[in-house]
Amino acid sequence: MVQEREPPGSHGSQGSGPQGAPPAIAVSTVIFALRPEGDATGSTPSLWTPFVLRTREPHLDRWALPGGWLPGGEELESAAARTLGETTGLHPSYLEQLYTFGGVDRSPTGRVVTVVYSALVRTDEVEQAAPGENVRWFRADRLPRLAFDHNAIVDYALERLRTKVEYAHIAHSFLGETFTLSQLRSVHEAVLGQELDAANFRRSMAASPEIVATGELMAGTPHRPPKLYRYRNQTHATRHRDAQSENPTAERVRP
């Protein structure tokens, strides 16, 4: 990349294609959280995502992903975390880059290249956050017609989440610091949309060194109290591969 470059400020012929103006860079985030199914408590949870109501053209009055323009001095991931926090009040427990959408005709008002992030937030975080007036949650599999190409983006994020939850340990990001294996299983079931064998799921998780028992039990259950587990932050000595602290598989876990 960056074959040549004028001094900053004078952007020379950079990006001056047939359309004239250089592309603008935006950052957006698809946020996933687990919420109880209906109004009745105790039912199986399902995946929900928050959207922001657009208050101006284009796509006025349609729901859109939280996001905003990328400031010149802000990191991509930081901009994603900031913009999603400003609009929804949420603090993600997991945040990773998903894909960059740059279709020429994505926006009717000009070329926009959007770096999309995928975020997971804990259920308790959702409950205590104060969402803005123009924020509404929708079931991830029952979306309205969104602004721009955001329907396709969410669909892709959902697909990625489903494949990734099977080989990466990200399900715990939906839960609190400690959790039971049943809770973890219900996360997997909600994401995958299918029931899992409790016995086999338990074994496969217990086999992983990332999931460790705390030694404590959960109290207050109307039956046998389950063991509590914790996700072990894998040595945190994961070789970093980028000299400029840009890690393609970065993961932020909330303290």
Add this chain to the structure above:
Amino acid sequence: MVQEREPPGSHGSQGSGPQGAPPAIAVSTVIFALRPEGDATGSTPSLWTPFVLRTREPHLDRWALPGGWLPGGEELESAAARTLGETTGLHPSYLEQLYTFGGVDRSPTGRVVTVVYSALVRTDEVEQAAPGENVRWFRADRLPRLAFDHNAIVDYALERLRTKVEYAHIAHSFLGETFTLSQLRSVHEAVLGQELDAANFRRSMAASPEIVATGELMAGTPHRPPKLYRYRNQTHATRHRDAQSENPTAERVRP
């Protein structure tokens, strides 16, 4: 994304962060090809990648990934294919988006967000292409100190290629229209850097519906002639998930 937007042309406060100037968008491509090991023919092939010599500051005289600024009217993938063609003369048989690198301090002359693509080219394509004066190939695992953060980018692309070759059918992109299972195996071995059991590899490939026998045999071998296979372009009815023809898992296969 795209919460609000002035009319194109007047970019308003878009991207006007602490650093002032809005970020520039570049597109770069990590190109992989299989080349014979040493000068001796017949030895096991290895992975090579081409780089372009920088002819100006910053990072003058260092090798860099092929790429360039994104024109306002060009698709991301198109820009990747064009810039890699202009510099190396190559036509990729596979091209997919890898990751977007946007670290604030990636370039000493200003903020640059680079959408990086990963490309595979066939061996015969490499042989017939006329590379420019300032293009040189290096073994992917023996790189010099590259410009910017390109060492980290290539390392990441290599890691992705290794993991992806195991579950996705992309190895054939290094070969011609038809190929023997031995050739395909040697591709996997070169990418993974380890030998594979010929018998088991054959079975696992034959089990896949994507790999089909043409019915013909390869002639001119000094031993038993092997069957030729072809990659079946999986129905090409892969559900597209993006209304604006932007497919996160797009794949271009050369005719």
Add this chain to the structure above:
DNA sequence: TCAAAAGTGTTAGATATACACCCATGA
């Protein structure tokens, strides 16, 4: 007929899947 690579067969071990069954607690 020999070398070399193509291609098939077989088996032990590991992993996945289904499901029977016991355990510990609150009500």
Add this chain to the structure above:
DNA sequence: TCATGGGTGTATATCTAACACTTTTGA
């Protein structure tokens, strides 16, 4: 004591990995 989810055991099917062995050609 009973209902309920927590947790263990176990048998079967499937997949994986290792390697012996047969086949087919050119030299």
